[in-house]
Amino acid sequence: xxxxxxxxxxxxxxxxxxxxxxxxxxxxxxxxxxxxxxxxxxxxxxxxxxxxxxxxxxxxxxxxxxxxxxxxxxxxxxxxxxxxxxxxxxxxxxxxxxxxxxxxxxxxxxxxxxx
Amino acid sequence: xxxxxxxxxxxxxxxxxxxxxxxxxxxxxxxxxxxxxxxxxxxxxxxxxxxxxxxxxxxxxxxxxxxxxxxxxxxxxxxxxxxxxxxxxxxxxxxxxxxxxxxxxxxxxxxxxxx
DNA sequence: TTGACATATTCCGATACAGGAATATGATGT
DNA sequence: ACATCATATTCCTGTATCGGAATATGTCAA
Numbered sequence: 001x002x003x004x005x006x007x008x009x010x011x012x013x014x015x016x017x018x019x020x021x022x023x024x025x026x027x028x029x030x031x032x033x034x035x036x037x038x039x040x041x042x043x044x045x046x047x048x049x050x051x052x053x054x055x056x057x058x059x060x061x062x063x064x065x066x067x068x069x070x071x072x073x074x075x076x077x078x079x080x081x082x083x084x085x086x087x088x089x090x091x092x093x094x095x096x097x098x099x100x101x102x103x104x105x106x107x108x109x110x111x112x113x114x115x
Numbered sequence: 116x117x118x119x120x121x122x123x124x125x126x127x128x129x130x131x132x133x134x135x136x137x138x139x140x141x142x143x144x145x146x147x148x149x150x151x152x153x154x155x156x157x158x159x160x161x162x163x164x165x166x167x168x169x170x171x172x173x174x175x176x177x178x179x180x181x182x183x184x185x186x187x188x189x190x191x192x193x194x195x196x197x198x199x200x201x202x203x204x205x206x207x208x209x210x211x212x213x214x215x216x217x218x219x220x221x222x223x224x225x226x227x228x229x230x
Numbered sequence: 231t232t233g234a235c236a237t238a239t240t241c242c243g244a245t246a247c248a249g250g251a252a253t254a255t256g257a258t259g260t
Numbered sequence: 261a262c263a264t265c266a267t268a269t270t271c272c273t274g275t276a277t278c279g280g281a282a283t284a285t286g287t288c289a290a
Contacts, residue, residue, distance in 0.1 A: 001277095003245075003277040004130065004131060005245095011132075015127045015130040017124075020200070034267055034268090044250070044251095045267070046249080046269080047249055047250085048267095049267060049268055067258075069257095083201045085135070086197050086201060089191050089198075090198060092189070092191030093194070117273095117274060118247040118248060118276060120277085149238090150237085158279085159279070159281095161281085163237095164239085165239090165279085168238080182236090183235060183236050183237085183288060184235095185236080
């Protein structure tokens with residue numbers, strides 16, 4: 001088996017730094033034309049179009065034709081799965097961290113004894 | 116340029132579903148031996164070891180030798196960057212979503228007029 | 231030290247990417 | 261219909277995976 005496709009998943013789509021930049025730019029609220037993203041990213045137009053195609057495939061952005069331009073907008077709901085997944089672990093680094101680590105280390109010690 | 120290395124980034128490391136599973140399993144708190152992960156994931160041992168190597172390189176897990184086994188534990192703090200990044204967009208799908216979308220669509224309309 | 235167990239590493243093949251260059255498609259105004 | 265602007269698609273090359281198979285490394289116990 002080979003590496004998972006970038007379009008297989010929101011996680012895979014967002015693994016690419018450029019695509020995260022695009023998401024950040026679109027998160028301001030106003031849809032942006034491809035040309036505007038090209039400027040902002042300092043990247044060739046075909047490359048930007050390809051990144052947008054990936055994001056569109058996974059549903060993170062949507063397009064709207066306006067004159068000659070195509071305005072890309074963020075679909076924030078599509079980011080929620082990532083948020084939900086990572087949020088599971090939020091408590092692990094906030095406050096209770098120490099107690100949890102202690103418990104883990106104690107368990108490891110117990111196992112060390114048994115062997 | 117080719118695709119970013121899986122070890123270049125926590126985002127890239129977590130793009131792989133199996134590695135996310137590993138993180139979920141370790142998040143319970145108790146460190147797990149490679150063999151235990153092999154069972155849980157129903158994946159061959161070398162494959163699991165390779166995934167663990169990736170996670171270790173980016174710092175998401177750490178190892179502790181206990182007898183013949185190597186117990187892997189989660190380093191939750193290393194997940195925080197992902198959390199922080201995605202949290203930026205949290206408000207976009209909670210409640211104020213409608214107002215934001217409206218604003219975006221209005222802006223798009225304004226631009227449509229201008230062209 | 232030898233053997234058994236647990237894990238890591240190397241080599242392999244198939245797959246898929248990211249960006250560059252060139253080209254194709256699409257929309258608009260004349 | 262045509263020229264032009266904006267964007268998408270195709271082809272290419274270099275690179276990096278993922279998992280399987282085989283093998284190497286490391287740890288312990290007798």
